[in-house]
Amino acid sequence: MFSCADFLAEFGDYLEGCAKPEIKSCIEEHLRECKSCQVIIDSTCKTIRIVTESETFTLPAGDVEPIVENVMTRVRKLNAT
Amino acid sequence: MCSVPTCPKAGSDGFLENAGKWYQFQLYTSSLQHRMDSFVAAGDESAERSQVATGHLTLSPILSRIEPEFPALIAAEEALTRAILESADLLSASDQRVLLATAGYAWPGAISDRLAPFSKTSGGHDQSAVVRFGRKLARYGPWCTKADCDELTGAGYPEIAVIAAVALVALGHFRCTVAAHLLGPEWLNEKPATTEKEKVPQWKETTSPFFSSSHCTSDALDFAFAQIRALFGFVPSLVQLQSWVPNLLATEVRLLDAVFGPEEHLSQIQKHRVAFRLAAANCSNYLVALHGEMLTLIGSTPNEILDLFDNPEAASLPEPDRALCSEITKLRIVQRGGYAAVDRKLLVNAGLTEAQIVEGIVTAAFTNLLSTLQFGLGATPDFPPARMFHVKDLYLSEEETRPTQNENRLEDPDIEIAARVKAGETDAFEQLVRSHTRRVFRTLYGLVGNAEEARDATQDTFLKAFEHIDKFEGRSKFSTWLTSIAVNTGTEILRRRRPVESLDIEDDEHGFRPRQVRSWVDNPEEALAKSQMDDLVRQGVLRLPEKYRTALLLRDINQLSTEDAAEAMGLSLPATKARILRGRLMLRESLAPHLSKSEGDRHV
Numbered sequence: 084m085f086s087c088a089d090f091l092a093e094f095g096d097y098l099e100g101c102a103k104p105e106i107k108s109c110i111e112e113h114l115r116e117c118k119s120c121q122v123i124i125d126s127t128c129k130t131i132r133i134v135t136e137s138e139t140f141t142l143p144a145g146d147v148e149p150i151v152e153n154v155m156t157r158v159r160k161l162n163a164t
Numbered sequence: 165m166c167s168v169p170t171c172p173k174a175g176s177d178g179f180l181e182n183a184g185k186w187y188q189f190q191l192y193t194s195s196l197q198h199r200m201d202s203f204v205a206a207g208d209e210s211a212e213r214s215q216v217a218t219g220h221l222t223l224s225p226i227l228s229r230i231e232p233e234f235p236a237l238i239a240a241e242e243a244l245t246r247a248i249l250e251s252a253d254l255l256s257a258s259d260q261r262v263l264l265a266t267a268g269y270a271w272p273g274a275i276s277d278r279l280a281p282f283s284k285t286s287g288g289h290d291q292s293a294v295v296r297f298g299r300k301l302a303r304y305g306p307w308c309t310k311a312d313c314d315e316l317t318g319a320g321y322p323e324i325a326v327i328a329a330v331a332l333v334a335l336g337h338f339r340c341t342v343a344a345h346l347l348g349p350e351w352l353n354e355k356p357a358t359t360e361k362e363k364v365p366q367w368k369e370t371t372s373p374f375f376s377s378s379h380c381t382s383d384a385l386d387f388a389f390a391q392i393r394a395l396f397g398f399v400p401s402l403v404q405l406q407s408w409v410p411n412l413l414a415t416e417v418r419l420l421d422a423v424f425g426p427e428e429h430l431s432q433i434q435k436h437r438v439a440f441r442l443a444a445a446n447c448s449n450y451l452v453a454l455h456g457e458m459l460t461l462i463g464s465t466p467n468e469i470l471d472l473f474d475n476p477e478a479a480s481l482p483e484p485d486r487a488l489c490s491e492i493t494k495l496r497i498v499q500r501g502g503y504a505a506v507d508r509k510l511l512v513n514a515g516l517t518e519a520q521i522v523e524g525i526v527t528a529a530f531t532n533l534l535s536t537l538q539f540g541l542g543a544t545p546d547f548p549p550a551r552m553f554h555v556k557d558l559y560l561s562e563e564e565t566r567p568t569q570n571e572n573r574l575e576d577p578d579i580e581i582a583a584r585v586k587a588g589e590t591d592a593f594e595q596l597v598r599s600h601t602r603r604v605f606r607t608l609y610g611l612v613g614n615a616e617e618a619r620d621a622t623q624d625t626f627l628k629a630f631e632h633i634d635k636f637e638g639r640s641k642f643s644t645w646l647t648s649i650a651v652n653t654g655t656e657i658l659r660r661r662r663p664v665e666s667l668d669i670e671d672d673e674h675g676f677r678p679r680q681v682r683s684w685v686d687n688p689e690e691a692l693a694k695s696q697m698d699d700l701v702r703q704g705v706l707r708l709p710e711k712y713r714t715a716l717l718l719r720d721i722n723q724l725s726t727e728d729a730a731e732a733m734g735l736s737l738p739a740t741k742a743r744i745l746r747g748r749l750m751l752r753e754s755l756a757p758h759l760s761k762s763e764g765d766r767h768v
Contacts, residue, residue, distance in 0.1 A: 091677070095745035099726065119681045123752075126684045129759070130752040133688055134705070134720045139698040142605040144510045147598065150605075150619060154597045154626045161630070162590050 085109045090120045098127065237526060240415070240422040241338075247415040248335055252328035254321070255294060263298045263329055267336025267536075270303040270497060293319050294326070298333045305539030306447045306498060313374040313542070323375050324408050330540030331412055334533040341495050341529035372542035377404040384410040388417040395421060397461070400454055402534065402543035423530045429519040433462050434485055435527045437472060441489040442531045444473045445496035450538045451531065453545035487514035488524050495528045497535060578642035585633050593633075597626050600643060603722055604650045610717040611654030613706045621657060625650045640731055647724065647732040651714055658710060678749060680756035688759045704754035708747055715740060716747030 090113050096102040097110050114121055142150075252260050293316055301308050316326050385407055389399050406413040424435055436458045443451030456469050471479035476489035491506045511521050537543075578599070584592040604625050609618035628649050629636075636645050685691045692700070705713060705721075718729040730740035 095741050098745075098748075099741075122681050122683050123678050123749075126680075126756060126759070127748055127752050129684055129688050130748055130755055131720060133697065133755065134701055134716070134748075134751060135723070136689075137698055137701040137721075138509065139702040140606045140609040140705075140717075140721060141509065142602045142609075144507070144513050146619075147601045150601050150622055151594060151597050154623050155591075155594050157623065157627055158590060158593055158630050161627070 085113045087113075087117060087120055089113075090117070091123075094120075094124060094127075098124075098131070234422075234522070234526075236426070237419075237422045240419040244412075244415040244419045245335060247409075247411045248328065248331045251324065251409045251412045252332060254325040255328060256292070259292055259294055259329075260332065262295050263332035264336050266295070266298045266302040266333055267340050267497075270337070271340045294321060294329050297326075298329055301330060301536065301540045302333050302336065302497075304498075305536055308374075308539050308542070310371050310374045310542060313540075327375070327406060327409050327412070327541065330537055331409075333540065334536035337497050337536050338529045338533040341497075341532045342525060372544050373401065373405055374540075374542035375405055375408070377401075378407040380407065380410070382410045384414040388414040391417050391421060395424060396454075396458065398546070400543070400546050402450065402454075402538050402541065405541045405543055406537070419530065423527055429517065430523045430527070433459065433464065434488070434520075435523070436462070437464075437481070437485055437489055438492050438524050438527045439531045440469070441472055441476050442492055442496060442528050443535065445493045446498045446532070446535045448535045448538055450543050450545045451535055453547045457547045484511075484515045484520075487511055488516060488520075492524060492528045495525070495532070497532050576638075576641045576643075579638045582633060582636055582638070582642050585630070586636075593626075593630055596629075596642065596646075600646055601626075603643065604646065606722055607647060607650045607717055608654045610705055610721055611651070611710070611714065612657050613702075617657065621650075621653050625653045628653065641728065644724070644728045644731050647718065647722070647728075648734065651718075651732060655710070655714075678753065680753055680760065682756070682760035684756070684759045685761055688755075691759055700755055700758055701751075704751045707754060708750055712743050712747035712750060715743035716751065719744045720748070 090110060093102065093106050094110060097107060102110065114124065249260065252263075255263070297308075297312055297316055300312065313326055316329075317323060321329075388403070388410070392399055392403055403413060403417070406416065424432060430438075436455050440452065440455035440459060443455055452473065456473075459469055459472075460466075468479060468481070472481070472489060476486060476493065479486055479489070481489070487510060491511060494506055506521075506525065508521060511524075512518070516524070578596060581592050581595055585596070601622060605618055605622045608621045608625070609615055612618055612621060625646070629646055632649075636642065689697070705716065708716065714733060715729060718724045718732055719726060724732065726740055726744065727737065729744070730737045733740060735743070
């Protein structure tokens, strides 16, 4: 039987859409029966969506140019020495 | 009973940059195919086909999040889709499907890849004349001529079938424009898995329009003409040319009304500016003339219109309008140069609301639909255009449109810039810094957890890259090489600190079992305010052990492919996959208490 442990070991590729067909069908068969694994895959997909769409680590657009200017000043200085 | 094979080796799905967005697009494309199959399977029973169309042929999977705000738009798009497919009855089922997917072939990267299977006939080489015409129209609209249409009518296709074919390609461009925006930049920036090298067609002089207008009358036509007179004050020739297919025309006008009519978010002048700008980018003299006239009527000055045509960034417009027009240019269907996605953050910073941005995108999508119709039907301008495109304008794009012979350059244009830096052209480095600052910053902020430190470390990363540019041999992407420097820089900072900040969550090397198995709410994004969600994500990511945090940052936040993330971290692919999955599961644990439904706990 395809257990919950098997599911946890294999569902990374399933999430990425690159699971082998035989694994994919085992996972889907297991998901039809196992409520807990349904919850895990649903909440993991939601986690991926949330983290992907989050802009918590994003540099504000207006802050790019000052960094570019500083880097280029330092690069030109470095080049001159 | 089934045995469990070992974990598969590296998949070839390099375009799966982002699982969340992949699911979104999977839903879009697979439902597209399903909907086409259902429609075709419904056979000739028009009532059944209509039901299938009503039930499934809508943009709602991809626009569902905005549906409550734009019900008229969704309903109008659904009605147009139904009308187009009903009018396409004279085309074979296979041709209908291929034509609808053909627009994907004109879009770049992953969008093209995902739609490619649907845009080919079974044999790959046995395309019908109408599909060959559709492919030319999708990718090289301004090159279409009356001779192309005559060839089809000569081969026995009635005018109504040709108009339906044009409308199918136009609808595909509408959908791809919306999808391109919602999916995000990596879907546009990525190189397609298969690059077809083909020559830009020879432009030929043509007479237009390609058809005459029908003189039939019907209630549907009368109503559509009255509606469009109310909007524009006259009936444009592009509309008249479609009078052969009254229902198609009526639903198109309904969608036009849903796009341009409401002024709750963007005003009419803002929408016409967007449409005018994109028409200029698409080299559509017809739409430049139409929207230029509308802008004049509602108060734009001739200079403002010319500036908007030549360079929206220099136009004397309010900042939100200037930013919107400038970004919208990226969604043109006549591509010149590289592809890019609309920068939502930039638009928000310019003062636009999310609803205004969505309206801007939908206006752009509708402009792409009209541009395609015009290219396919050859409508002649109703007014003298503010500026005219000439053949040479189209051929300015040839060098950039035609795939280059140098595959490396095509895959990663940064390699050529890096080579110039290596050769002593220091100033060229600025372009690399500007392109990659935000990506490098995101990696470092996610690693070190402090924005100021991340800013300094971002500069240090570029300095190191410049000093060691000789070591970059172009065997990997420049962005991957740079990311590996950023990861090393961030890791050094963490190692200088005492290791106290990252081990809140248990790190069990020998297995990780999810503990939180209560169902989550259906729409987590609606359960919490954006700022609360951002805080939770930041705290959750920063609490991950460093190795899982790095993997998750590269894969999900910086959206590198698994292969590129592996290369940047110097790890094998299986080890990288394991770390990404562990990072995702751990982050899930930290989000779960805030997003679970309030039922009893159950454990695996």
